[in-house]
Amino acid sequence: MMLQMQGLAGPDRPAATAWPLSRRIGLGLLALLAAFALLGPLLVDADPARQDLSASLAPIGSDFLLGADHYGRSLLARLAHGARLSFGMALLTMLSAAVPGLLLGVLAAWRGGVAERALVALSDIVLALPGLLLVLILLAFAPGHFLPLYLGLSLALWVEFFRVARTTTARLLVEPRIEAARLLGFGTPYILRHQVLPEIAPLLLTLAAFAMGTAILAISTLSAISVGLQPPTPELGSMIVELLPYYAEAPLAVLMPGLLIFLLVLGLQLTARGGTVR
């Protein structure tokens, strides 16, 4: 039943906004976590590696605000450093994936031809294998090291930026408005600046937040299964596994790093939800 609704649908439908509630909650959550990661170590003694075996598994509220782990290291300091590490690595990985991904995506759609086919083939090669398997094989080169983890994640994540940038640009290029702009005498720089970039930019925040969420999940997961970063690095995933044997004595110490990962990823995913993804 396609009875027309033009007169009604217009004013009644709320305008789509770039800042829906979920995105604002997500950014707020991220701001709180950033404050914790940056300010937390300033409030208490900040060394996440200093051991004090007499304070092993100290409870919350003792000398250590959030308690201590089995070596008597301050959990607050370790959690704050872990959050910094996760967030920093995710940011670095995302940037290394986003910049080439975007540029190459726009280039491929714009130039077409051999360049596009080569880039698409490259992305197909990366996509042939689930990303985590790729990272795992790279980790075999240097288990527990930062570099293969970073390279592998960036390699797996750039494809998404490339694909979105390419399909968005390609879709735009066949739009009548681009053809019209050319016929009206506007050149490529004008079209890129006024027609292509403004349409890709809003997608960027969504993709970036998703990529960072994926990176944080992958880093903590790989560290938890002992192939990512290794103790004593205060990595959230490996902290959980390290503390697991002491669950009966200090359940909160095990759960807190998990909660922190959850909140980080939740904040990022809520930020991403402003875009087109479910």
Next chain:
Amino acid sequence: MTRLLLGRLIQAVLVALVVGGLCFALVRVLPGDAAFRIAADRYGPDALTGQAAEAVRRELGLDRPWPELLLRWFGDLAQGRLGNSLVSGEPVSEELAGQLGPSLWLAACALALSLLIGLPLGLASGLRAGSGLDRLALVGAVALRALPPFVLGLVLMLVFSIRLEWLPPAGYGTWREMALPSLTLALGLAAVSSRVARDAVAEVGATAYYRFARLKGLPAGAVVLRHGLRNAGIPVVTYLGLQAVYLIEGVVVVESLFAYPGIGHALVHAVIARDVPMVQGAALVMGLMFVLLNLGVDLLCRLLDPRLGAAR
């Protein structure tokens, strides 16, 4: 149809090239004298002799120029010769054959369970978009997706094995060992598929053809069955293709977490021990499983959507 099969065949070849190429590079860059290190791993430091190292060197062909070695490496791969594990000394193919069954079972159970949870929930939320159930399902899905599978698995383990002592925390054999690993995976999968199903149902409900079906006077049940499910199923199945990534990655993680004797577990162990033939074999099998899953999804899409078959 041939194009579809050809596309997946190319993907399978790409999997082999990527895995094989990376593992070849891995052998080349192993620090120190790889042959000595591997021989020491294999025979123990006491039995280490120049002869043993030489045997390893010859077995891995470490004494030839690398382009020739690479060709031979791929040649072996093409013939299915995966070599012997550097840790156990057993043929990789035999080890993998023993681990394939458990991994397939886990993947199948997780997928089935996720559909059992996700589809009815998605259908119910989609038919009543905006209701309390829909919102609750959304919150649950968002929360589950922000939880890494290993944390979810740990929480389930802590609750069901440690606190309640209902289910064993590790092992393989009966449904009891299978329950927690597959539930961990299934919850993560269902968090996505329930939302995809919900959106698909809501979207189909707003189409002109769905409204026309209602206005034809068909009973409500017939409208859902005849015009709703199949059309809503198309995006759900298409999305299953994307979920294959999550499933394969999840199998690796969950097997390691629950000490489940599958290929994912073996892969992680091989990576830690730098058992290159085993890394290659396990990654290859997981990669091919991924390709097969994708192929299955392609075929199912074709079955559901008549437009795909005639598109060209």
Next chain:
Amino acid sequence: MTAALHIEDLTIRTGDRVLVSGFSAAVGRGAPLTLLGESGSGKSLVAQAIMGTLPPGVAAQGRILLDGTDLLRLGPAARRALWGRRIGLLPQEPWTALDPTMRAEGQLAEVHRYVHGRRDAGRAAAAGLGEVGLADAARHYPFQMSGGMCQRLALAVAHAAGTPLLLADEPSKGLDGALRADLVARLRREVEAGRLLLTITHDVGLARALGGTACVMLDGRAVESGPTARLLDAPAHAYTRALIAADPAAWPARPPGEPGPPVIAGTGLSKAFGRRRLFADLTVEIRAGEILALAGPSGSGKTTLGNILVGTERPDRGAVRRAPGAAPVRFQKLYQDPPAAFVPHQTMGQALDHLARRHALDPARIAHLLARLKLPANLRKQRPGELSGGELQRFALARVLLLDPVFLFADEATSRLDPLNQREVAEILREASARDGLAVLFVTHDADLAGKIADRSIALR
């Protein structure tokens, strides 16, 4: 004549906005009723009120009596029970209203099986398909059928339902001449079989062909009603006259002019997509001040030919020759879907400013042209999404005319506009052609329109 559907003093509102007020009409057996009006006139709301599908938050008052029962007094379940049994629908654009994953026979058979509870639904469906000439298409999916075939399948579904009342919603939308005649014949057969027919349309020609009574709607009110033939031959209300005049069939013929020298010519043009050949060895020439209509079914390559002439696509073979001395920007194009030709986040003022800066245009001239095209200055602050299709298409015309074009390719440029807007845009084109010697290639699938706007037409197959 005993009327069987009575609409009495129907008022539809949402919140405190009145959308339809005090509407009354009647449909009798053998006397179909046609509601004529443009989008936004409220005619669709009347149909939705009868069907019981008003959107949430929109309420109807008054009486709608179908064989003595007041539909507005019935609960939602009782109204749903009428669908397919007392009230049937012929949906607009049936190719979107048919289930894309179900074969033709299934979509018809389910009416017999689930609505009428017939055991021999398959056989009944086969007979029904045969009746509308779709016997060979029984196993086809909608995407394998043409628009006309989809329309006939929808008619077969409406016929199979056999409801006393049939609502036809813009049934001629998207159909060309021959298919429309077939549609009219089939709808008239339903009327002769004793069914009540209520049609909503903006197509004056369809109303005339259906006969019966007609009612013209404007801004939620019936401005004029009466026997269709009399109403259309002697309209009393100014809006009715405008609506009739906007029908291309009623336009005055274009006075023959003296075309100037050739502006653009394509010789020996061929184009194919993959294995499908659009046209081969085609030669076309357009002169200054001439409007050439290009007709043909969809997929016949009309747009491609225009694109080749305007220079956005290349022919496989052949050459395009342009009048010497004319700058490339003087060859322009108008698009079918007006919003698609504008940048969504730019205001109309920004778009014009950028153009003015690029080509050093005189602002006074822009203001003058906008006034001539009846585009008030306050629209410059609006974005494309906030303007109507007619306004946008006139903006597109203004943008193009500022560059002193010698050739304009109008690609179905009026097909998405309401009749009055279509008339206006066509007028501007005719004027520019006559006054400034603009050569126009006007692509359309509407034979009436082609005949009236153009000096000559060619058709692609």
